[in-house]
Amino acid sequence: MARTLVDLLTTHATHQPGRIAYRYLVTGDPDGEVQEISYARLATRSRAIAAWLQDRGLAGSRAMLLYPPGPEFVCAFLGCLAAGVVAVPGVPPQGRADNHRALTRMRRLIADADAKVVLGGREVVAALGTMADQLPQLAEITCLATEDVTDEAAASWREPDLTADSVAFLQYTSGSTSAPRGVVITHGNLLDNERVITERMGHTPDVIEEYGHELIVSWLPVYHDMGLVGPVLNTVHLGLTTTLFSPLHFLQRPDRWLRAVSRYRPHTSGGPNFAYELCLKHATPELVDDLDLGSWKVAFNGAEPVRAATLRRFTDTFAPAGFRREAFYPCYGLAEATVMVTGGTVGTPPVLLEPDGGAAEVADAAAVGCGRPGEGMTVVVADPERQRELPEGEIGEIWVSGTSVAKGYWRNALATRESFRATLPGHEGRFLRTGDLGFLRGGELFVTGRLKDLMVIDGRNHYPQDLELSAEMSHPALRPGCTAAFSVDGGMDSAVDGVVDGGLGGERPVLVAEVDPGAAGEGEGEGEKIIDLVRGAIGEAHGLSVYDVVLVHPGTIPKTSSGKIQRRATRAAYLDGTLSVVGAPAAG
Missing domain, CATH: 3.40.50.12780 (ANL, N-terminal domain)
Known part of the structure; x- marks a missing residue:
């Protein structure tokens, strides 16, 4: 009986070595460039990376994974499992606009996980080499471009002594505070949840046979639990063939998802x-x-x-x-x-x-x-x-x-x-x-x-009191303890932003703040200046683009008898349009 996904990968590589495990649509188009990796190749690459980790005495330590979507991420993740190393999926910087946000999250995760090694693609590792000022921890950490590990290294792989209680990976759910939380997922957790997914989604042996093992198409981020534990790891659990492509390519052209489903005719796909x-x-x-x-x-x-x-x-x-x-x-x-x-x-x-x-x-x-x-x-x-x-x-x-x-x-x-x-x-x-x-x-x-009142935005947890404090410190006109942060349903645009950043959220943050009398009206555009400062402070501290900042008169924000902010009541007033907004025409 298999104890881990490593055991199942070995079984599939032995009994169906030539079967395609993952098909990756490089451009997101079914008729474009396609990369494929068989179970035999997947096992070899995973063992080679595992052997590299083992040879450096890293078993039991944490490895940060920073990859763009693709087969190399899967090889590295399974390589960590095969080495007894705890994988920590992360989001690499994806462009100048995202750099600060990604770097801040990366810095916090590396510190919290006490990562000893960073695994990534060549481009990511080369980029990290230029970030010594922003990521001082890298001076103490080995960074490896896993493409540079040769297949020959697989020969020295040693099967790790893993049990159901051994930690497989950390799934971080928070990046908005100074203390992000990593959920500790064991090999036992992982196998049990793969069983649940298999049972609830009807991935029975008969269905697998009927579909010729072509069961899943996914564009979901592989560093998010929904995309990783679902499509990516259920593939190894059952020995399937799964078609993957980048969430960025889906966002650029959503029809690519439907065309991939039409082309490869899977049983399961979603988001x-x-x-x-x-x-x-x-x-x-x-x-x-x-x-x-x-x-x-x-x-x-x-x-x-x-x-x-x-x-x-x-x-x-x-x-x-x-x-x-x-x-x-x-x-x-x-x-x-x-x-x-x-x-x-x-x-x-x-x-x-x-x-x-x-x-x-x-x-x-x-x-x-x-x-x-x-x-x-x-x-x-x-x-x-x-x-x-x-x-x-x-x-x-x-x-x-x-x-x-x-x-x-x-x-x-x-x-x-x-x-x-x-x-x-x-x-x-x-x-x-x-x-x-x-x-x-x-x-x-x-x-x-x-x-x-916890807000989940872009797939990450954000605590309203943190946002409120950042806002209140941005300008002296904002009254301390008189600010309310909450989220509203922002529709598709914010959800799209979330997927770009590696999350799957669909909510947007709103901030309502009381200002001292006359402060927002002193001089033309003063209110706009305060709003811009609030947006900048929250963007800098929390990596969030605020959907709306509303300045209100003193005494507008409802509080409990003990003086606590009533965020839900403030949200209701915001949605109803009943806030006493500074600069708004008087009612009646």
Whole structure:
């Protein structure tokens, strides 16, 4: 019985050495340049990189992975696993506009993970050589362009002594504070969640045979848990052939995703809700006529709220190309549970509920069910204050238990205790507190929001108090303790930005700040100057582009009796247009 993905890779390389493991569309176009790597070649490259790491005594240490999308990332990730080295997927700088943000995150991750080596492609490693001033840690770290490791090195690879409790990789979920959190994923977590993905998405031996092993097409970022644990690693788990291409190429031309699905006819492909919206935005009658989406059985939709309107419009638009409503597959997961927690039933339309709880066919305002837990996983909805299970239909915090749930946060005992050590009367073992709100109905999970004011933007966690402090320090006219940060649904544009940065978010940050009387009106354009300073401060400190900054009169922002900012109430007033905005005409 396989203990790790390394064992499974060895099995596939032995029994189907010539089968293509990954096909990479270099330009994103099915008729463009294609790179392919067989299971035999994948095993050789992974073992060569593993041997290089082993020969330098790096087993048990952390390796930062900085790659553009492509097979070399997969070889390096599996090479780390094969060496007993803990992989830390990261996002390399992708251009001048992203440089500061990527460098800040990289610096924090290298420090928090205590990385001993950086693995990357030749271009990335060459670029890192010019960044000594921005990344002083690199002076103490070995940087390796893995293309330079020869195949001959594989001969000295030694199988590591791994167990289910051995750490496979760290998936970082936060880059917005000085203390990012790395989720500790073990080999046992990984294999169990691959089992859950396989079972919930219907990747049975019969289906694999029916599709000739061509089961998955993905443009998702390989350094994000949804793209990594899902498409990339389920491939090795089952011995599939998967077609990958860059998220940047998808964003440039969303039709490339649909054309790849039409060309390679996979069983499974998906992304966040915004990706389907982006396809709709660029859909033309000519495109629909060119497509054949009839083989697409699992169009998974997760990582952000699933919109009933999107499901309806996508189905209506692409039905002439063979797309069926039953293919839509809403799902729910998070890095703290490796990735997948719940998923729909293959071949069954998504479950929709009207706001009053009644069944809905195609209502755009309907709540969309995110499916049922995978076998061996337990999902309950709990009162977060009393820590008691709630009856079906009541909204509370979503708690999860099972072998897929991670060990905790890397070197953060307090956060681990708060999130991973919950207990419930009547249930054995410990639960993961997800921080998400939802309810259960007939075993189906419906996600309704977030317990706390935590904002998830571009796939990363951002704490509002951090943004508020940065804003208040940017100009003396801003009143201390009188600023509220929150997020709003920004549609596709912010989600596109998120994918470029390696995330899958679809929300945008808003900041409402009280200013001292007259400060924003002293001199022409003074208010605009303050707003520009706030935007610059948050961009510099947190790598965020603020969607809106609103300056309001003193006393506008609601607070609790103890003086705490009521961010949800401020958000509601913002959306309703009832804030007392400086410079706005008086009502009435």
